[in-house]
Amino acid sequence: xxxxxxxxxxxxxxxxxxxxxxxxxxxxxxxxxxxxxxxxxxxxxxxxxxxxxxxxxxxxxxxxxxxxxxxxxxxxxxxxxxxxxxxxxxxxxxxxxxxxxxxxxxxxxxxxxxxxxxxxxxxxxxxxxxxxxxxxxxxxxxxxxxxxxxxxxxxxxxxxxxxxxxxxxxxxxxxxxxxxxxxxxxxxxxxxxxxxxxxxxxxxxxxxxxxxxxxxxxxxxxxxxxxxxxxxxxxxxxxxxxxxxxxxxxxxxxxxxxxxxxxxxxxxxxxxxxxxxxxxxxxxxxxxxxxxxxxxxxxxxxxxxxxxxxxxxxxxxxxxxxxxxxxxxxxxxxxxxxxxxxxxxxxxxxxxxxxxxxxxxxxxxxxxxxxxxxxxxxxxxxxxxxxxxxxxxxxxxxxxxxxxxxxxxxxxxxxxxxxxxxxxxxxxxxxxxxxxxxxxxxxxxxxxxxxxxxxxxxxxxxxxxxxxxxx
Numbered sequence: 001x002x003x004x005x006x007x008x009x010x011x012x013x014x015x016x017x018x019x020x021x022x023x024x025x026x027x028x029x030x031x032x033x034x035x036x037x038x039x040x041x042x043x044x045x046x047x048x049x050x051x052x053x054x055x056x057x058x059x060x061x062x063x064x065x066x067x068x069x070x071x072x073x074x075x076x077x078x079x080x081x082x083x084x085x086x087x088x089x090x091x092x093x094x095x096x097x098x099x100x101x102x103x104x105x106x107x108x109x110x111x112x113x114x115x116x117x118x119x120x121x122x123x124x125x126x127x128x129x130x131x132x133x134x135x136x137x138x139x140x141x142x143x144x145x146x147x148x149x150x151x152x153x154x155x156x157x158x159x160x161x162x163x164x165x166x167x168x169x170x171x172x173x174x175x176x177x178x179x180x181x182x183x184x185x186x187x188x189x190x191x192x193x194x195x196x197x198x199x200x201x202x203x204x205x206x207x208x209x210x211x212x213x214x215x216x217x218x219x220x221x222x223x224x225x226x227x228x229x230x231x232x233x234x235x236x237x238x239x240x241x242x243x244x245x246x247x248x249x250x251x252x253x254x255x256x257x258x259x260x261x262x263x264x265x266x267x268x269x270x271x272x273x274x275x276x277x278x279x280x281x282x283x284x285x286x287x288x289x290x291x292x293x294x295x296x297x298x299x300x301x302x303x304x305x306x307x308x309x310x311x312x313x314x315x316x317x318x319x320x321x322x323x324x325x326x327x328x329x330x331x332x333x334x335x336x337x338x339x340x341x342x343x344x345x346x347x348x349x350x351x352x353x354x355x356x357x358x359x360x361x362x363x364x365x366x367x368x369x370x371x372x373x374x375x376x377x378x379x380x381x382x383x384x385x386x387x388x389x390x391x392x393x394x395x396x397x398x399x400x401x402x403x404x405x406x407x408x409x410x411x412x413x414x415x416x417x418x419x420x421x422x423x424x425x426x427x428x429x430x431x432x433x434x435x436x437x438x439x440x441x442x443x444x445x446x447x448x449x450x451x452x453x454x455x456x457x458x459x460x461x462x463x464x465x466x467x468x469x470x471x
Contacts (some may be wrong), residue, residue, distance in 0.1 A: 030200035034144050038192055041147035047113040059115060066238050067107070067115045071122035074103040077245050078130055081252050097250055100127060101219065103227035104149055104461030105186055106241070108156035109179065110234060116153045120146060144197070152190035156182035179227040186223060191216070192327045221251070267341045269319060270326040278348055279422055284350040285338060286400060286421045295354040297364035297399040298425040300433045301329075301371065303345035304441040313385035319384040321391065323357055328374045332367060348426075361399045361446045368395040368444040376442065392442035396433025398425045399446075 026034065051057070059067075065284040078100070100123050107119035124146040130141050159182040229244045266279030273281065291297045303325060310318040313435070322345065329339045329347060351364055372393055379389040400421065432447040439445065 027200060030197050033193075033197055033200060036301055037151065038144060039146045043151040045114075045117055048117060052112075052114055054431065058114070061110075063115055066233070067111060067118055069238050069241060070107050071104045071118045071126075072122045073241050073245065074100050074119075075126045077103075077336055078126060079249055081247070081249055082130060098131075099218075099222045099252060100124075100242060101149075101186075101222045102226040102229060102248060104153055105156060105183070105223050106230040106233065108153040108186065109160055109182055111228065113154055113157045116157055118152055120149045120153055124149065124285075145194075148190050148193045151193065152186045155185040155189040159185045164187050172373075175231065179231065183220075183223050183227055187220065191219070193205075218251075225251075242332065257259075268339050270323055272326055272329070272347070273338060273340035275340065275342050278338055278342075278350070280351040281338050283422050284351055286425075289352050289354075289400065290421075291328035292353075294352070295400055296425075297351045297354065297361070297397060298429045299349040299351070299364060299368050299371075300342075300351070300396045300426070300429040301325075301347040301368075302433060302437065303375075304437075306345035306392055309388065309391075311387055313382065317380075317382040317385035317388055321378075321380050321388055322386075324378055324380040325375055325391075325393065328371055332370050332374060361397060364397045364399055365444055365446050368397050369393065372442065372444055394433060394436040394441050395444045396429040396436055397433065397444060397446040398428035398432060413469070 080303070081099075085336050103123055104116070104120050109118040111119065112118075124142065127135070128139070128142045160178055163178050163181060225244060225247065230239055232240050233242075265273055267274045272278075286296055288294075306318065306321075309321055321340075325347065326339075326341070329349060333339060333349060333351065336350065340348045342348055349367070351367060354363060372395055375391050375393045378391050379387050380391070428447040432445040436443045436445040
C-alpha cells in the first residue's frame with residue numbers, strides 16, 4: 001500500500017493529501033510522523049548494514065540469486081501491467097494499493113532483513129521510474145511509501161526469525177502459522193503508518209472510512225499470494241516464482257474494472273454518488289428495509305443563495321463550498337447511508353435501517369438539523385476568494401412508510417428499477433424542501449404523513465413536485 005492519492009481536482013472531501021503533497025502544506029503532526037517514519041527506516045537499514053559488517057555475514061549465492069530474481073520478476077510484472085497500473089493509480093480512492101507486496105512480502109519471509117530491504121528499494125525505485133513519476137507523484141511521497149514498506153518488511157522478518165523452527169523446512173501447520181503471523185505484522189505496520197498520516201492530514205476524517213477506502217481486502221489477498229510464493233520457493237525452486245505473475249495480472253485487471261465501475265457512479269466534482277447511482281442504490285436500500293421490517297427516510301438539501309456565491313466569489317470558490325458541504329454530509333451520516341448530488345447545489349441523503357419503533361421522521365429531522373447547523377457554522381477557505389462564510393442550507397425530509405418507499409419495484413433482470421417508492425419519497429421530501437424555502441430558508445421541514453392520494457404530481461410541474469433530477 002502507498003500513500004498515493006489521485007482523484008479529480010474537485011473531489012476535495014476525498015483528497016486526504018494535497019495532490020502536490022508539499023511537505024510545507026502538511027499539518028505539523030503529519031509532517032512529524034512522516035519524517036519520523038523515514039528516520040526510523042534509515043536507522044533500521046544502517047543497523048542491518050552494521051550488523052552484517054560487524055559479523056562478516058557474507059551473503060550466500062542462493063540469497064543473492066533470490067534477491068535479484070524477486071527484483072527482476074517484480075519489474076517484469078510492473079512492465080506487463082503498466083497501463084492498468086497507471087490507470088488504477090489515477091482513479092484510486094483514499095490510498096493506492098499496489099501489488100508488488102507479493103514480492104516484498106515473499107522476500108521478508110525468505111531473505112535476511114538487509115536483502116529483503118534491497119528487494120523493497122529495487123522494486124520501489126523501478127515503480128517510481130515507470131509509474132509514480134509519470135503519475136505526478138512527488139519523490140518525497142514515494143520515499144515515505146518506501147520507508148513504510150521497509151518497516152513492514154522488518155516486522156514480518158522479525159516474526160519469522162523469532163517464531164520459525166530452524167530444524168523444520170517442510171510445509172506444516174507451524175510454517176502456516178509463521179506465514180500468517182508475518183502477514184498480520186506486515187499489514188499492521190504498513191497500514192497503520194499510512195492511514196495515520198492520511199488521518200492527520202485531514203482532521204475530522206474517519207479512520208475506518210480511510211481504511212476501507214484503501215481496499216484492505218485487496219492488500220490482504222496480495223500478501224496471501226506473496227506468502228504462497230514464499231512457501232513454494234522455500235520447498236521447490238525459486239524459478240517457480242514466475243507462476244505468480246499471471247494470477248497477479250488477472251487480479252489487477254479485475255480490480256481495475258471494479259474501480260472503473262465505482263467511478264461511473266461518482267459525481268466528479270464532489271465525489272458523492274451521482275443521481276442515477278443514488279436512485280439505484282436507494283431503491284435497493286428501500287427494498288432491504290421493507291424486507292427486514294425497517295424504516296427509511298430521504299432528505300433533500302438545497303444550498304441557499306448559491307448563485308450569489310458564484311456571482312460574488314467565482315465558480316472555483318463555489319466548487320470549494322460544494323465540496324465543504326459534501327464533507328459535512330458524509331461526516332454527519334453513517335457509512336451505510338447514501339449521499340448524492342443531484343446537480344447544482346442540490347444534495348440528497350437516504351437513511352436506511354431505522355428501527356420501526358422509532359419516530360422515523362424525528363430521527364431524520366435530527367440528522368437534518370445537525371447538517372443545517374454544521375453548514376451554518378462553515379467558513380470555507382477557498383483557493384481564489386479567501387474565506388467564504390454566512391452559508392445556510394434548506395432541508396426537506398420524508399420518511400418511509402409514511403410517504404411511500406415500502407414497495408420499490410424490481411426492474412428487469414432482478415435489479416431495482418426507477419422504483420415507485422423512491423419517487424414517492426423524493427416527491428414528498430421535495431415538497432417539504434419547497435416549504436422550507438418559502439418559510440425563510442435555513443430551516444428543516446418534515447413532510448407530514450399523507451392522509452390520502454396526492455394527485456398534484458400526476459403530471460410534471462414546478463416545485464414542490466417538479467424534481468430536478470440530475471440538473
